[in-house]
Amino acid sequence: xxxxxSVSNLSKTYASGFEALKGVSLDIEEGEILALLGPNGAGKTxxxxxxxxxxxxxxxxxxxxxxxxxxxxRQTRAMIGLVPQELTTDAFETVWNTVTFSRGLHGKKPDPxxxxxxxxxxxxxxxxxxxxxxxxxxxxxxxxxxKALSHEPRVLFLDEPTAGVxxxxxxxxxxxxxxxxxxxxxxxxxxxxxxEAEEIAxxxxxxxxxxILLVEDKKALMTKLGRKQLRVDLxxxxxxxxxxxxxxxxxxxxxxxxxxxxxxxxxxxxxxTALLAAMAEAGLRLKDIxxxxxxxxxxxxxxVEAGR
Amino acid sequence: MNIEAVKSIxxxxxxxxxxxxxQSVVSPVIxxxxxxxxxxxxxxTRIQEIDGISYGAFITxxxxxxxxxxxCIGNGSFGIYFPKFTGTIYEVLSSPISMLxxxxxxxxxxATKGLMIGTIILITASLFVDLSIAHPFVMLFxxxxxxxxxxxxxxxxxxxxxxxxxxxxxxxxxxxxxxxLGGSFYSIxxxxxxxxxxxxxxxxxxxxxxxxxxxxxxxxxxPLASAAIILVFLALCMSALTWIFRTGYKLRS
Ligand SMILES: Nc1ncnc2c1ncn2[C@@H]1O[C@H](COP(=O)(O)OP(=O)(O)O)[C@@H](O)[C@H]1O
Ligand SMILES: [Mg+2]
Numbered sequence: 302x303x304x305x306x307s308v309s310n311l312s313k314t315y316a317s318g319f320e321a322l323k324g325v326s327l328d329i330e331e332g333e334i335l336a337l338l339g340p341n342g343a344g345k346t347x348x349x350x351x352x353x354x355x356x357x358x359x360x361x362x363x364x365x366x367x368x369x370x371x372x373x374x375r376q377t378r379a380m381i382g383l384v385p386q387e388l389t390t391d392a393f394e395t396v397w398n399t400v401t402f403s404r405g406l407h408g409k410k411p412d413p414x415x416x417x418x419x420x421x422x423x424x425x426x427x428x429x430x431x432x433x434x435x436x437x438x439x440x441x442x443x444x445x446x447x448k449a450l451s452h453e454p455r456v457l458f459l460d461e462p463t464a465g466v467x468x469x470x471x472x473x474x475x476x477x478x479x480x481x482x483x484x485x486x487x488x489x490x491x492x493x494x495x496x497e498a499e500e501i502a503x504x505x506x507x508x509x510x511x512x513i514l515l516v517e518d519k520k521a522l523m524t525k526l527g528r529k530q531l532r533v534d535l536x537x538x539x540x541x542x543x544x545x546x547x548x549x550x551x552x553x554x555x556x557x558x559x560x561x562x563x564x565x566x567x568x569x570x571x572x573x574t575a576l577l578a579a580m581a582e583a584g585l586r587l588k589d590i591x592x593x594x595x596x597x598x599x600x601x602x603x604x605v606e607a608g609r
Numbered sequence: 610m611n612i613e614a615v616k617s618i619x620x621x622x623x624x625x626x627x628x629x630x631x632q633s634v635v636s637p638v639i640x641x642x643x644x645x646x647x648x649x650x651x652x653x654t655r656i657q658e659i660d661g662i663s664y665g666a667f668i669t670x671x672x673x674x675x676x677x678x679x680x681c682i683g684n685g686s687f688g689i690y691f692p693k694f695t696g697t698i699y700e701v702l703s704s705p706i707s708m709l710x711x712x713x714x715x716x717x718x719x720a721t722k723g724l725m726i727g728t729i730i731l732i733t734a735s736l737f738v739d740l741s742i743a744h745p746f747v748m749l750f751x752x753x754x755x756x757x758x759x760x761x762x763x764x765x766x767x768x769x770x771x772x773x774x775x776x777x778x779x780x781x782x783x784x785x786x787x788x789x790l791g792g793s794f795y796s797i798x799x800x801x802x803x804x805x806x807x808x809x810x811x812x813x814x815x816x817x818x819x820x821x822x823x824x825x826x827x828x829x830x831x832p833l834a835s836a837a838i839i840l841v842f843l844a845l846c847m848s849a850l851t852w853i854f855r856t857g858y859k860l861r862s
Binding site for chain 2: 356357376377379383385387388406407408410536
């Protein structure tokens with residue numbers, strides 16, 4: 302099946318001369334949830350903005366539903382719903398009016414029943430006559446989602462949807478996302494939290510400094526990246542790793558006062574039990590034990606180095 | 610053509626007018642009444658007639674133009690500047706809508722509002738003085754064309770402006786002097802020759818003169834020159850707009 306969104310060799314240099322995207326290529330399949338994962342400034346918003354028509358690309362090509370986003374902007378933009386990163390709202394408008402306005406802008410005939418359903422799905426119905434300045438940040442975020450859903454998009458972009466959002470709203474937001482996916486909507490969300498990508502996405506694309514480092518199925522990626530470190534602090538420093546522990550691939554750090562063991566959390570056997578037993582047998586006295594999840598930063602470093 | 614979108618923008622903007630009814634409708638009516646009291650009643654007792662027209666009637670077209678120009682520029686610029694300022698412009702830019710349709714929505718609403726207020730001024734004026742319109746179609750020609758042209762001009766200012774100061778610069782600082790010095794309250798025949806010559810460089814003189822001709826068949830300049838001036842200005846605004854469409858100037862980075 303042809304991808305619903307296809308980005309090829311996309312580049313963007315801002316007027317300031319800053320190169321925000323350096324030849325990005327990415328295909329998004331219809332009906333999937335793709336997380337665009339990357340640190341602040343990676344180029345996530347720039348990428349989304351080009352697909353949606355807010356920013357002009359410097360080079361490359363984007364198609365949505367097979368249509369070019371520049372030449373056939375009417376077809377592509379009618380298909381897309383966008384929830385921006387910033388909470389930008391028209392403070393003096395009512396929820397109902399602003400959501401109705403969005404539907405009209407996208408060329409759809411008025412449909413109060415649909416708007417009512419969207420507002421109810423997002424628990425905004427009781428607020429329909431409130432002006433936006435009366436709403437909390439979390440509710441404003443929901444209004445932005447309602448606006449994006451007002452015209453029944455086939456592709457939904459959520460740019461950092463959980464920034465400044467509390468746990469319960471986050472949960473209800475993921476429920477909405479799940480329901481949309483079940484109805485066939487393709488969802489692309491950006492985030493800089495690896496847990497978030499893990500929680501919701503089918504596939505994860507990692508982006509850094511305007512380059513896509515990898516695109517992979519979530520499960521495969523989590524196995525690959527879900528590494529942990531076991532750090533063992535010793536009471537007596539060691540010169541070398543004892544021979545009896547050679548099979549564990551240990552690393553000595555901190556002037557021999559710390560042993561590092563890397564293991565894979567998703568593996569059947571992590572080898573921790575055996576390792577600790579072997580350490581006791583070798584007569585090592587342990588001061589402290591801690592574990593550490595590889596952070597997004599470690600992962601980036603790892604991916605970047607693997608790419609060399 | 611995305612008619613739904615044009616309608617959405619147009620009615621959204623008109624709804625804003627309704628919310629700010631007091632400020633947008635009542636205040637021009639009050640200021641016009643004040644002009645009539647001050648200029649019409651006080652000065653009008655000294656200047657009985659100009660070219661056979663009572664002074665109160667004589668100043669009416671100029672007052673309508675003053676309001677029309679400031680209102681249209683103000684509304685045209687605010688309509689597009691405000692979403693730029695709050696960031697809600699993202700939605701317009703990511704909609705299946707061409708620049709032409711954006712302009713139709715915003716400029717259409719600004720012009721409509723200007724015409725409504727201009728009409729209210731005309732009605733208010735007719736309460737103070739006897740008015741007759743000699744050439745209703747010519748009057749409508751100038752009225753509508755001026756509203757559209759200056760709403761478009763306002764739209765351009767709204768795109769260009771990067772803060773509220775720049776936004777207000779032209780409607781507050783440029784337009785009033787041009788209108789006051791453009792023969793709103795006097796005939797330029799009453800000026801010394803030097804100032805009369807200088808006045809001919811003021812484009813607003815042509816607007817007011819042509820508009821006044823449609824009412825009373827008196828004018829400072831040839832009405833055809835007036836029509837030409839407004840058409841030229843409209844053409845200039847349209848070319849600027851075409852350039853903005855092509856480059857995405859200040860809208861799309
Ligand atoms: N209008 C702009 N002009 C110049 N640089 C910009 C502009 N918008 C974004 N950038 C820069 O481009 C880079 C990518 O930004 P962005 O796409 O917003 O990243 P992300 O959404 O991943 O945090 C950042 O370094 C940012 O400073
Ligand atoms: Mg961003």
